[in-house]
Amino acid sequence: MKSNAPNDSEPVLRDHAYDGIQEYDQKLPNWWLFTWYITMVWFVIAWVAYYQFGMGMADEAAIDTAMAKIAEHQKRELEQINDDKLWDMSKDPKIVAAGAATYSATCIACHAPDMSAKLAGAKLPGLALNDKEWKHGNSPVQLLTIIRKGAPDVTKGMPPWEPQLGINRVVEVLAFILSKHEKGEAFTLAPDSPLKK
Ligand code: HEC
Structure with missing residues (x-):
């Protein structure tokens, strides 16, 4: 050995x-x-x-993490939104002005500049938003859902706007629509409303 x-x-x-x-x-x-x-x-x-600490994370992973945080935050905020808050926003000139800008850029083609869904006597594809009759909801929260997610029947042609505009601009544009109405005014459901059972 x-x-x-x-x-x-x-x-x-x-x-x-x-x-x-x-x-x-x-x-x-x-x-x-x-x-x-x-x-x-x-x-x-x-x-x-x-x-x-997320140091050196690939941009994509870092963005995913940040986006998940934002989505979580927005979800919590959305859970707290109610009709009163939306009516309050419709009295805020800054929010309404921002909503008006989004409306002009995105909604007038179908709902007309004056929200009547008519232009020079011709009927546009959308529904009037300045009248007291609603097809998809007689409360601001219900209208918020329609603008975010589009009409339940996609073939009717109201697209979902949240993916394109983001929730903030959707809320602003709804505030602008509500600014043409009075809180407490009698909204009625259209005869063909899916909410009418
Ligand atoms: C491509 C055309 C088109 C565009 C652009 C469009 N809409 Fe619509 N919208 C429609 C149609 C069509 C309906 C009715 C859907 C139905 O009959 O189910 C509708 C319905 C609605 C309703 C429900 C009305 C009711 O009586 O319940 C709201 C609110 C609304 N749109 C808001 C908006 C807003 C805000 C925008 C811009 C961000 C917008 N729309 C852009 C076509 C459009």
Whole structure:
């Protein structure tokens, strides 16, 4: 049996033998050991930086995380929205002005600049939004749903606007529509309303 005395040219063998097999007992080179230790330390640093602080995350992953936070926040806000809050917004000149701009850019083609759904005597595809008869809801919260998600029957041609405008502009444009109405005015459901049972 060879001794354990280190000798660069001779492999060092362990004392014990299993079934006549002996193991080498050699120290790994320092450069190898240090590289290994560095990878261990680096693992901890990288794990904390990436997963805990989001450092160095791919843009896409970082955006996904941020968007999920925003969506969660909006969901909480939307759960708290009610008719009174929407009527209050319709009295806020800033919100109404922003809504008017969105309306001009997005809604007039079908609902007409004056919301009558008529232009120069011709009937436009949309429904009048300045009258007291509603097909898809007689409360602001119901109208909010229609503007966000579109008409239940897509073939009728009212598209969902939330994906394109985002919830803020949808709320603003509804505030603008409500500004042409009075809180507490009698809204009636149209004869062909799906809400009429
Ligand atoms: C491509 C045409 C088109 C555009 C653009 C459009 N709408 Fe409509 N909208 C319609 C149609 C058609 C209906 C009726 C759907 C039905 O009969 O089910 C409707 C219905 C509505 C209703 C429900 C009316 C009711 O009586 O219940 C609201 C509110 C409304 N639209 C708001 C908007 C707003 C706000 C915009 C702009 C962001 C907009 N619409 C853009 C076609 C359009």
